[in-house]
Amino acid sequence: MEKIIVPVDFSEHSEHALNTAAKLAKRYQSELLVLHMLEMPEMVLTSSGKEQNEKAGFLLRLTEQKIEKLLKKPFLLNLKVTPIIKHFKMFSEVNDVAIKNSAELIVMGTQGASGFKEMFIGSNTERVIRYAEIPVLAVKNRVVDIQFGVVAFACDFSEACIPAYLKAVKLFEKMGSKIYPVYVNLPNDNFKSSIEIENKVAEFFMKAFGNLDRMDDVHYISDYSVKEGVLNFANKIGADLIALPTRGRKGFAHFFEGSIGEDVANHATLPVMTFKI
Known part of the structure; x- marks a missing residue:
């Protein structure tokens, strides 16, 4: 398994997925591709010209800072990690990134069921699975044994x-x-x-x-x-x-x-x- 792709949104659940992927990467000497799908708010999309570019640039720099902080997690030490930021359009793009980079596995976090609410259905994880050409590993919690x-x-x-x-x-x-x-x-x-x-x-x-x-x-x-x-x-x-x-x-x-x-x-x-x- 040469490359593993992990979509992250900086939530606790995506960190569980990243932690799991890191364990797999250490076992198989894989490269981790940490992907964030940057969704531009309506206020940015409706801005014009210079203002739109400034707002988009600010969000991009903020995201880069968050990824930089995330990649300092101890469990990523000594791993080859490549951050990727893509502008969000639809979650089929996760599969496109995976195929382009020859990734063999997608690892994603999911909330699963919570009370009467099925959080997984209609979630980003489920959308990725709909389009993924490669296997998708969905995890709810931190996986101790991989x-x-x-x-x-x-x-x-x-x-x-x-x-x-x-x-x-x-x-x-x-x-x-x-x-x-x-x-x-x-x-x-x-x-x-x-x-x-x-x-x-x-x-x-x-x-x-x-x-x-x-x-x-x-x-x-x-x-x-x-x-x-x-x-x-x-x-x-x-x-x-x-x-x-x-x-x-x-x-x-x-x-x-x-x-x-x-x-x-x-x-x-x-x-x-x-x-x-």
């Missing part, structure tokens, strides 16, 4: 999920992680028999690898919702990370009906990594 030895990969074993699963396998094998794919069997109309699920999984692996060598790693969980099934499974196996496929611009609405993926990311205390289908 070994990610045990990974729960939520999947419905449809053919559409094969590209995301192959990306996950490639990355986690480099990290020395053990992946446990999980299928959540639901009641009522979504219920499938054991034979139906096993046939679906077998077809998935034959198309993905041409063999059934990974069948023994798959777990089948029965629960009332995919979200609860994934979270309960992750807790049961002592997972360090939850991984999910995503259809890119449709956010987490992939193989799950509704926004189950968003629910998982909102309510998981573990870090969540997404892979675009």
Whole structure:
């Protein structure tokens, strides 16, 4: 992992993300690209000529000072860190910066769920995930252990999920992680028999690898919702990370009906990594 990009807004949550990214960078000798998307206030945009330039210049210098202060954090010591400031237009630009700089991972902080308010949905992190061509690691808190030895990969074993699963396998094998794919069997109309699920999984692996060598790693969980099934499974196996496929611009609405993926990311205390289908 040569380069890791970390969008920051100078909040506590983005600092958690930067801290996590720094640990990953130290482990893999990666370069950190610290990105701030500078949003110009309406008062600046509506100014004219010289006044607009002066106000924009002031905001840019203020942002540079904040980044300079942030990069003095002890956990960044002895790391190669490159600050990047981009004028904010839309958060698809984070993916553009990542691709231009050949970054292999985006690390972002998220507030997750708070009471009755789903802070993650519609957040900047969710917007980045919609457009990201590379994996996105979303963290709520300061991650103590970045070994990610045990990974729960939520999947419905449809053919559409094969590209995301192959990306996950490639990355986690480099990290020395053990992946446990999980299928959540639901009641009522979504219920499938054991034979139906096993046939679906077998077809998935034959198309993905041409063999059934990974069948023994798959777990089948029965629960009332995919979200609860994934979270309960992750807790049961002592997972360090939850991984999910995503259809890119449709956010987490992939193989799950509704926004189950968003629910998982909102309510998981573990870090969540997404892979675009």
